[in-house]
Amino acid sequence: MNKRPLRVLLAKLGMDTHTVGVTIIGHALREAGMEVIFTGLKQTPEMVCAAAVQEDVDVVGISTLSAGHTRSLPRLARLLREAGAEDKLLVAGGVIPEEDRAVLEEAGVDRIFTMGSDTRDIVAYLDQWWAERQAEEAA
Amino acid sequence: MGQDAGDVARRLLTGEIAAGARAIRWLDDRDPRGPALLAAVYPHTGRAQIVGITGPPGAGKSTLTDMLVAEWRSRGMRVAVLAVDPSSPFTGGAILGDRVRMARHALDPGVFIRSLGTRGQAGGLSRSTHDAALVFDAMGYDIVVVETVGVGQDEIDVVNLAHTTIIVAVPGLGDEIQAVKAGIMEAGDIFVVNKADRDGYDATRRQMEMMLHLRAQSRPAQPETPVLRSVAARGEGGAEIVEAIAAHRTRLEGAGDFARRNGLRARAQVINLVKDALTARALELGGDAIFDAVDARRIDPHGAAEHLLRQLDERIIAA
DSSP states (O other): OOSSOOEEEEEEBTTOOOOHHHHHHHHHHHHTTOEEEEOOSSBOHHHHHHHHHHHTOSEEEEEESSSOHHHHHHHHHHHHHHTTOTTSEEEEEESOOGGGHHHHHHHTOOEEEETTOOHHHHHHHHHHHHHHHHHHHHO | OOOOHHHHHHHHHTTOHHHHHHHHHHHHHTOTTHHHHHHHHGGGOSOSEEEEEEOSTTSOHHHHHHHHHHHHHHTTOOEEEEEEEOBOTTTOOEEEOGGGGGGGGTTOTTEEEEEEEOTTOOSSSOTTHHHHHHHHHHTTOSEEEEEOOOOOSSOOHHHHHOSEEEEEEOTTSOOHHHHHHOGGGGTOSEEEEOSTTSTTHHHHHHHHHHHHHHHHHHOTTSOOOOEEEOBGGGTBSHHHHHHHHHHHHHHHHHTTHHHHHHHHHHHHHHHHHHHHHHHHHHHHHHTTHHHHHHHTTSSOHHHHHHHHHHHHHHHHHHO
8 A cells, every 4th residue: 555645636617517537537546546535516726726735635637528727727727826836736637629738738737638538547647747756855 | 835844833833724734744644744743733732622523424424514614614613624534445545525515615714624534544534633633723723523434333433532522323324223233322422313304303313312311321420412403405403513512512621521531532642652663663573584483373473472572572671
């Protein structure tokens, strides 16, 4: 058992109520030994930021399937910076058109997983990030 | 975020959320900075009322907690919540979903909600829950709610942690035999029948009252234990429960039991820490050889334990 499990907050922003994807991701991450915190639906960026700080998670994962993400995700990234939580990894997944990618990455989204992503790739990405982060802290 | 224990301790004592959150992470991860941090904040603890909420899965513990938080907030009290959910014994992973039912408090600066996985600990809490409650106490929260995992028949560690333990039941879940078996029935300070609008409410309430009546006969010195009703999903019953919790604190303080419970909790924690440390040292001395000997049936488990303890004694004498 991992002595120091990765903690991941999974949330959905705005009026998007499509939960199948985020639920599957949550279970995949749990199976990979991570602690997954769900916040529920209809969250504002402010609510997600507050939860990420209180839970002291390492990763904030946002599932988005009904647009609005070009406004809400940059706002969340800014709030996390203002809260001194810019060291948390910000990951987005779902229906994200290719033309939005640059805007989001520019705004501080660290990684985007589009529709059809394999949960194993997501787990591998997070595992690798966590291993590197822990190695950095140990150094 | 400063990574120094003294700095984080200073900041959490001023109520800074991020510092309290980081402190709990260290304690949960058993980070080496945890003990120094606790040493710095411990003198500032002892004021908060720790309220345990326990009961079977599906009883509505999170929804009840959400309602009580709203009630305390309407009275101007600051509230922290430790919501414990089970970790997988196979992968160590966990789904921590209690926040979902408390989302309306997300932006309230007077409410701090923290989710914890049990991380291999039996008994309905994580190993870190006691220490996390101390952090919230030091941060100045008036109430620290500890919501356990859904418990079965004997996971009652929360009783040793909380000043006031609330047992939540729902109509139609368990028959009489289950209630009799359940050690949790012996432990509660306040009983709540949640989802009281459901069929079977009267029967569940009667069973509880009968149990409590028998309990009172064997412990005549104890004051009467309230049985309250709630429909937490509709916000019904919160005021009465919060008042019963406040009355329980007043009664504990009047009898000198509030401080006494803090003392008992600290004592139990000291004993556990010594146990853990001695166990680790003894196992270090014995190495794998002692377990190999047990596997080969050259020595039995009791003998092996004796052997390790003797070695430990000898080392202490030599030192």
